[in-house]
Amino acid sequence: MTRFTLGGAVLRGTVSTALIASLMSAPALAAPPVDLSKWSPEYVRSIAGTQEFDTAADCAKVTPLDYKGRLTFWYQGVFEGDPDLLRQYYKDFFETFRKTYPNIQLEEQALTYNDLLDKFRTALLGNAAPMAVRLQILGGTEFASKGYLQPLKPEDVGYSTDDFWPGAMKAVTWDGVTYGIPTNNETMAFIWNADIFKRAGLDPDKAPATWDDVVKYSKQIHDKLGIAGYGLVARKNAGNTPYRFMPQLWAYGGGVFDEAKANPTYQQIELDSPQSKAALQASYDMYVRDKSVPVSALTNQQADNQPLFLAGQLGMMISHPSDYNVMLDLQKKATGTDKDKAQTVIDNMRYGLIPTGPDGKRAVVFGGSNIHILKPEYVEGGKVDEPAAKAIICMWTSPEWSLKMAYAGSNPGNLNGFKTKWMKERLDKIKFLDVTTSMLPYGIPFPALPQSPEIMNIIIPDMLQNALTGAMTVDQAADDAAKKVKDLMGGL
Amino acid sequence: MLRKIWEHRADYAYVLPAIAVMLVVIAYPIYYTIELSFFNTPPGLQLRDKTFIGFNNYTAILTSAVFWKVTWNTLIWTVGSTVISFVLGFAAALALHRDFFGRGVLRAILIIPWVISAVAASYIWKWIYHSDFGIIGAVLVGLGLADRPPNFIDSVSTVLPSLIVVNIWREFPFAMIMMMAGLQTVPEQLLRAAKVDGANAWQRFWHVTFPHLSNVSTVTILLLAVANFNSFIIPWIMTGGGPSNASHIWITHIYELAFGRQRWGVASAYSVLLFIILMTLGYFYVRALSGNDRKDGGA
Numbered sequence: 049m050t051r052f053t054l055g056g057a058v059l060r061g062t063v064s065t066a067l068i069a070s071l072m073s074a075p076a077l078a079a080p081p082v083d084l085s086k087w088s089p090e091y092v093r094s095i096a097g098t099q100e101f102d103t104a105a106d107c108a109k110v111t112p113l114d115y116k117g118r119l120t121f122w123y124q125g126v127f128e129g130d131p132d133l134l135r136q137y138y139k140d141f142f143e144t145f146r147k148t149y150p151n152i153q154l155e156e157q158a159l160t161y162n163d164l165l166d167k168f169r170t171a172l173l174g175n176a177a178p179m180a181v182r183l184q185i186l187g188g189t190e191f192a193s194k195g196y197l198q199p200l201k202p203e204d205v206g207y208s209t210d211d212f213w214p215g216a217m218k219a220v221t222w223d224g225v226t227y228g229i230p231t232n233n234e235t236m237a238f239i240w241n242a243d244i245f246k247r248a249g250l251d252p253d254k255a256p257a258t259w260d261d262v263v264k265y266s267k268q269i270h271d272k273l274g275i276a277g278y279g280l281v282a283r284k285n286a287g288n289t290p291y292r293f294m295p296q297l298w299a300y301g302g303g304v305f306d307e308a309k310a311n312p313t314y315q316q317i318e319l320d321s322p323q324s325k326a327a328l329q330a331s332y333d334m335y336v337r338d339k340s341v342p343v344s345a346l347t348n349q350q351a352d353n354q355p356l357f358l359a360g361q362l363g364m365m366i367s368h369p370s371d372y373n374v375m376l377d378l379q380k381k382a383t384g385t386d387k388d389k390a391q392t393v394i395d396n397m398r399y400g401l402i403p404t405g406p407d408g409k410r411a412v413v414f415g416g417s418n419i420h421i422l423k424p425e426y427v428e429g430g431k432v433d434e435p436a437a438k439a440i441i442c443m444w445t446s447p448e449w450s451l452k453m454a455y456a457g458s459n460p461g462n463l464n465g466f467k468t469k470w471m472k473e474r475l476d477k478i479k480f481l482d483v484t485t486s487m488l489p490y491g492i493p494f495p496a497l498p499q500s501p502e503i504m505n506i507i508i509p510d511m512l513q514n515a516l517t518g519a520m521t522v523d524q525a526a527d528d529a530a531k532k533v534k535d536l537m538g539g540l
Numbered sequence: 541m542l543r544k545i546w547e548h549r550a551d552y553a554y555v556l557p558a559i560a561v562m563l564v565v566i567a568y569p570i571y572y573t574i575e576l577s578f579f580n581t582p583p584g585l586q587l588r589d590k591t592f593i594g595f596n597n598y599t600a601i602l603t604s605a606v607f608w609k610v611t612w613n614t615l616i617w618t619v620g621s622t623v624i625s626f627v628l629g630f631a632a633a634l635a636l637h638r639d640f641f642g643r644g645v646l647r648a649i650l651i652i653p654w655v656i657s658a659v660a661a662s663y664i665w666k667w668i669y670h671s672d673f674g675i676i677g678a679v680l681v682g683l684g685l686a687d688r689p690p691n692f693i694d695s696v697s698t699v700l701p702s703l704i705v706v707n708i709w710r711e712f713p714f715a716m717i718m719m720m721a722g723l724q725t726v727p728e729q730l731l732r733a734a735k736v737d738g739a740n741a742w743q744r745f746w747h748v749t750f751p752h753l754s755n756v757s758t759v760t761i762l763l764l765a766v767a768n769f770n771s772f773i774i775p776w777i778m779t780g781g782g783p784s785n786a787s788h789i790w791i792t793h794i795y796e797l798a799f800g801r802q803r804w805g806v807a808s809a810y811s812v813l814l815f816i817i818l819m820t821l822g823y824f825y826v827r828a829l830s831g832n833d834r835k836d837g838g839a
């Protein structure tokens with residue numbers, strides 16, 4: 049394990065200020081990773097549809113409905129891997145906002161997960177950012193720590209901080225100040241094709257219990273059927289990679305820091321620990337030793353695995369419950385015998401909990417997105433229309449829309465979303481939702497550090513690629529990644 | 541000097557708007573990039589909080605293993621793409637210079653890769669090369685020539701050659717067009733005279749055609765080299781510089797350093813080095829053009 053000292057970081061220069069500030073945010077760090085013990089599928093079913101909400105009336109208290117203004121807004125929107133259902137809800141949201149606030153001139157721009165951070169950072173350098181932005185959960189602390197964001201808490205748009213997941217609030221808190229509001233939060237699950245399992249001689253109704261089993265099952269599927277067993281993803285600069293590798297890393301007892309522990313301090317770098325190396329070894333065994341995962345894993349992302357799964361060429365993968373709807377969408381577009389084959393795969397889709405590590409640890413990324421307001425000096429024109437920004441934030445984070453905008457693949461950021469009638473409808477409509485709800489107690493947020501985007505989007509995928517291509521051994525790749533994190537935290 | 545300027549004040553007035561635009565969109569960014577290359581820009585801080593570190597970024601770059609790896613990749617990429625594109629383009633131009641049935645159609649077809657969007661082409665080639673379900677792999681497996689699809693872009697040893705093939709596919713039509721234009725300038729009477737003197741086809745090409753094409757060849761090669769040094773779309777879209785940095789060339793590496801990792805100072809230092817190289821190539825380009833002008837003037 050690599051240890052970097054705070055004193056050393058201070059000596060290295062100005063970046064240490066950010067680190068000190070992170071360590072000073074004691075209340076946030078003292079909170080448990082995610083306190084979600086009561087959020088079982090049964091609990092969710094018991095509260096669904098128990099409360100009515102009037103979004104327009106609630107938001108009118110924040111910004112009057114006849115308010116006249118202008119708002120520029122960027123958001124992480126739907127992309128090719130999302131179901132059509134979600135596309136429709138996004139369309140509905142902006143239509144509803146325009147109807148609710150007819151005098152706010154809204155100029156929205158949708159960007160994909162992988163493009164948003166780069167474009168937003170560039171815009172900030174030129175003081176050409178939008179007034180409000182919806183970022184992936186990783187982005188909150190980075191931009192808050194640099195001073196780009198205005199303080200913004202749920203109370204500012206008529207809600208209570210207690211209505212949001214504690215782990216999600218941590219991702220928008222920097223130096224004790226809240227700089228954003230979570231829109232949605234998610235935990236993924238494990239999906240497999242029961243028919244492939246059966247043909248490979250595996251129990252079709254049982255997910256692999258451990259990650260070691262995933263390695264074994266993947267090999268068995270590949271050896272017996274000649275297709276890919278597990279949908280490994282190791283592309284760089286793609287959000288899918290950390291969302292799929294970190295659960296494995298944490299399950300083996302590893303981590304980037306101590307983020308998987310109850311009270312993380314982010315002082316100890318764990319990427320080069322024996323546990324982290326064991327997790328990387330599991331990926332190496334599947335990709336190099338057994339050749340049981342897609343060879344294209346290094347350039348692919350999850351959107352590339354979905355058609356493989358639907359074509360019956362992939363046995364299992366980590367994903368959202370929305371993949372069931374994505375499969376339905378893809379099946380509708382298939383023709384001839386492909387349509388029947390796709391239907392067979394859909395009928396054989398099974399969802400289960402993400403496997404555990406050798407010591408029984410189960411983990412999943414507690415992901416999601418946040419919404420923020422920029423400081424005027426970084427915005428094009430130097431002005432922020434705060435009432436207009438708060439109007440859209442109030443609507444998006446309302447129980448109604450935080451649920452609808454996360455309808456197929458995620459959970460509402462506002463916990464009251466679970467109480468709406470749409471949640472009840474969703475439980476009936478979205479298959480396998482229970483499984484991802486069952487994963488909530490195992491959710492671990494990414495480290496709430498400004499350096500997290502680089503760690504998750506570049507250093508972790510680099511580590512995987514270095515090991516899987518043979519450019520480095522597993523040990524070297526892990527040590528190299530740990531050194532990169534150490535350098536990064538030291539301001540290099 | 542001031543008198544001369546005053547005498548030509550109208551000329552200066554005509555070019556002033558263009559100079560003003562160039563100062564804003566070219567000169568200032570170059571100045572700012574050079575300035576930034578002397579600063580440390582930690583990723584955790586805003587750009588305005590940068591600290592002066594002299595030549596440290598340059599020292600760090602020149603002593604890093606990544607720099608030499610990326611430079612080697614860039615050289616392979618640039619030389620491979622430029623030379624093969626030129627040779628193929630020249631060969632195609634020679635073939636199409638002769639009159640035959642369907643020449644116009646063939647010429648139009650060969651130009652398609654050059655006019656197609658580089659982004660679209662990159663995505664299409666990514667699927668053609670797909671290591672699991674690419675069409676090349678499927679054909680090879682279907683014909684029994686391979687047990688499993690070849691690994692084109694997910695292997696550190698094959699990724700760069702595979703990307704160079706795509707780049708050549710896109711660029712050789714440009715070389716073809718340039719050389720076709722050059723071939724039009726070869727005096728027909730010289731070729732006929734050489735034929736009368738008993739020169740065979742190869743001798744006519746080597747002693748008459750080729751010398752006449754030397755300047756257009758130089759310009760074509762320089763333009764291809766500059767374009768290849770600056771290539772971004774194909775490697776970035778197809779592999780993002782991976783796997784394991786095996787297809788990172790200077791431009792993609794600079795982009796990742798700046799926009800992915802926010803090392804603006806280091807990225808600027810890289811850009812300055814690249815700027816120097818490109819300016820050197822630009823110098824030879826201008827010299828080649830000047831040579832052309834002198835020859836044309838003397839003819």
